[in-house]
Amino acid sequence: xxxxxxxxxxxxxxxxxxxxxxxxxxxxxxxxxxxxxxxxxxxxxxxxxxxxxxxxxxxxxxxxxxxxxxxxxxxxxxxxxxxxxxxxxxxxxxxxxxxxxxxxxxxxxxxxxxxxxxxxxxxxxxxxxxxxxxxxxxxxxxxxxxxxxxxxxxxxxxxxxxxxxxxxxxxxxxxxxxxxxxxxxxxxxxxxxxxxxxxxxxxxxxxxxxxxxxxxxxxxxxxxxxxxxxxxxxxxxxxxxxxxxxxxxxxxxxxxxxxxxxxxxxxxxxxxxxxxxxxxxxxxxxxxxxxxxxxxxxxxxxxxxxxxxxxxxxxxxxxxxxxxxxxxxxxxxxxxxxxxxxxxxxxxxxxxxxxxxxxxxxxxxxxxxxxxxxxxxxxxxx
Numbered sequence: 001x002x003x004x005x006x007x008x009x010x011x012x013x014x015x016x017x018x019x020x021x022x023x024x025x026x027x028x029x030x031x032x033x034x035x036x037x038x039x040x041x042x043x044x045x046x047x048x049x050x051x052x053x054x055x056x057x058x059x060x061x062x063x064x065x066x067x068x069x070x071x072x073x074x075x076x077x078x079x080x081x082x083x084x085x086x087x088x089x090x091x092x093x094x095x096x097x098x099x100x101x102x103x104x105x106x107x108x109x110x111x112x113x114x115x116x117x118x119x120x121x122x123x124x125x126x127x128x129x130x131x132x133x134x135x136x137x138x139x140x141x142x143x144x145x146x147x148x149x150x151x152x153x154x155x156x157x158x159x160x161x162x163x164x165x166x167x168x169x170x171x172x173x174x175x176x177x178x179x180x181x182x183x184x185x186x187x188x189x190x191x192x193x194x195x196x197x198x199x200x201x202x203x204x205x206x207x208x209x210x211x212x213x214x215x216x217x218x219x220x221x222x223x224x225x226x227x228x229x230x231x232x233x234x235x236x237x238x239x240x241x242x243x244x245x246x247x248x249x250x251x252x253x254x255x256x257x258x259x260x261x262x263x264x265x266x267x268x269x270x271x272x273x274x275x276x277x278x279x280x281x282x283x284x285x286x287x288x289x290x291x292x293x294x295x296x297x298x299x300x301x302x303x304x305x306x307x308x309x310x311x312x313x314x315x316x317x318x319x320x321x322x323x324x325x326x327x328x329x330x331x332x333x334x335x336x337x338x339x340x341x342x343x344x345x346x347x348x349x350x351x352x353x354x355x356x357x358x359x360x361x362x363x364x365x366x367x368x369x370x371x372x373x374x375x376x377x378x379x380x381x382x
Contacts, residue, residue: 122152
């Protein structure tokens, strides 16, 4: 297919681990097409966790703003991304900047591109909870990006409908599925076809937690800003009760480096016999752990999309979700940070085989792993 499009120079801009995961298959797809000149800019809003993903997917950024610093707040991130992007955009002068999702990097990069009158493509567009403070600041970030973007790549028809309600022109929206499924399939294939990688993953996990085939694992992932404080204490107390009531299960919790997470988690859960507090896992190790888990308790957005492709039920520690498709499909349940509800829904999955099967065998509404190709073909047609 010849590229007659005015779009030739494409910039990918992102800054956190989840964005890197979801952008990786897209970057690979565009790099493989000789019609495009691509450049990658990372802000490093997350540093160490971002670098892990870049390494595993063999992605080498052309620009690195390296903004992360101890104690950074949203003011720091926004100001540093905005000023850093000024130089990057004038140096490369892309035809389009592709941003992802709902981080502060996303909204600030979009604003920088807008100031330069450069077209913006928003990957994972149209997610909404309807409450600007839940999740915070993500709901505002994605709405700001939605206003500035020229093209909107919505993962589902629900997301598309949200955009249409905001008067976005239908011809500028494409329903693609979610690139996180592309990334998941890419990584599973990589693990299966690379025995050295698989044995390295097993080695890395085993250095912190010994995997046994007959052991049932509840995998935890919790780090969201809106749950800091009282919410996190509730979560930890609920996990402790679940562990005490189910000695045959292991609870494995890779704990985020953020002190607001570390402090309550270590204080409440350190002495529980069947709770294993381990360091954050690299992307490939976490995918492997998900595949080995019985079910997952999380406040992460991406995991709500990935886990159903692996047949794993997900309990979401949030009061609202911008991913209602998973709730509707039955692969995900909201439990918030409610002590009793976390325990009750976990126990149901442990005790009730029908409940477990209903969730684990539900259809994944997030696509077929071909989202990146759909984005590429759309950009060619502009």
